[in-house]
Amino acid sequence: MHQHAYEGQCAAEETRRASAMPTVKYPKLTLLALALGTFAIGTGEFGSNGIIQLFASDLDVSIPVATYAITAYAFGVVIGSPAIILVAARANRRTLLIGLIALFLVGNGLSALAPNIELLVVCRFIAGSVQGAFFGAGAVVAAYVYGPGKGGKAFATVMGGLTVATIAGSPLGTFIGQSAGWRVMYWTVVAVGLLAGAALVAWLPRTDELRGNSIANELRALRRGNVWLMVAVAALGISSIFAVYTFIGPFVTDAARRDASVIPLALAVFGLGMAVGNQLGGRVADRQANRGLTWGYGGVLILLVLIGVAGGDLAILLPCLFGVGATMMFAIPTIQVRLTGFAPDAPTLMGALNLAALNLANSLGAIGGAVTLDAGWGTLSTVWAGFVLTAAGLILYIVTIARRRPSPVPPVLEGNAAEPHPRQLIRSTPA
Known part of the structure; x- marks a missing residue:
């Protein structure tokens, strides 16, 4: 009897979960x-x-x-x-x-x-x-x-x-x-x-479940210190991807001494790494609060050292380019999940801030690389600028954010409580 009761409870729970899931045609x-x-x-x-x-x-x-x-x-x-x-x-x-x-x-x-x-x-x-x-x-x-x-x-x-x-x-x-x-x-x-x-x-889908938010809620999210710390972590850490991507052409022609025809191959290898890292990072971000970012940033630091020391060898440069693209993209979904975990009532704005941080990273990486080149430190020196910036982002994250829990997800403001509002759907895994 107890077994039947338990099975009934399980069935009821599965039914409840199924009813809570959105229906998309x-x-x-x-x-x-x-x-x-x-x-x-x-x-x-x-x-x-x-x-x-x-x-x-x-x-x-x-x-x-x-x-x-x-x-x-x-x-x-x-x-x-x-x-x-x-x-x-x-x-x-x-x-x-x-x-x-x-x-x-x-x-x-x-x-x-x-x-x-x-x-x-x-x-x-x-x-x-x-x-x-x-x-x-x-x-x-x-x-x-x-x-x-x-x-x-x-x-x-x-x-x-x-x-x-x-x-x-x-x-x-x-x-x-x-x-x-x-x-x-x-x-x-x-x-x-x-x-x-x-x-x-x-x-x-045409549904009221995708309705927007109030401006007050969006602005309230901008007053949260954790949000801006995550933006800083993203802008600093991701900059190394651009300290590499921006200078792939000189890496191939000047450092590795190969023909310019190899540049599209190097760009494609980098892009493939980004695609792989993005998919793996999305899975990890939903299961672990910190691993996607700490592993991603830590991995790219190792790869940057390899490029800086031995990137003149194309057999080393190409795998490292794949790895840099993969490890950096591995971190980005975790950044998004943590951002929205700190502001669960403003996920759209958090996505916009994440992309804004990536564009700031673009500028930081390119500027950092230009500084090392202007200093006469050699073609591959741009990776050291990326190393410093990413290390700063990782340290900032570990010291200030890694152990902080996300904000509690707000209750459903409208509709049936069994049906989650989209503002509840993008949330961080508890630390």
């Missing part, structure tokens, strides 16, 4: 639509780096002036995305994502038409303002599809499109720009964006 297609959106965004971002010489020549400006367009995109992510999240705080995440992809089309379409560098800078800022907001809102929708406790996996899914962009989208965009002109590259990005927009309209 096309879950795999929903996730595909989100990844396609981030693929389009990533192709536009990384593809711009590959055509900078082309639009500099066409618009009759120097390379340093042309880099203002790249910098403007980063400012769009850092400043524009959080601003959009605050303005559209109450919007349904489905509506927000569709609106963001429309703004993405405007930014890239106008980029293709820009008659001078000044307007191109403005257009790249508009395009960049979409990125962080899209990743944040996309992570909320992905978490809704996966169900409770899968915030890391959800963010990794959304990031998956970006990692594919580094492997295929960026090289293809650069090739199109070189073959048909830089404006055609941006029109190609628009075409991919249109496809992503159609997929979002067709496959994103």
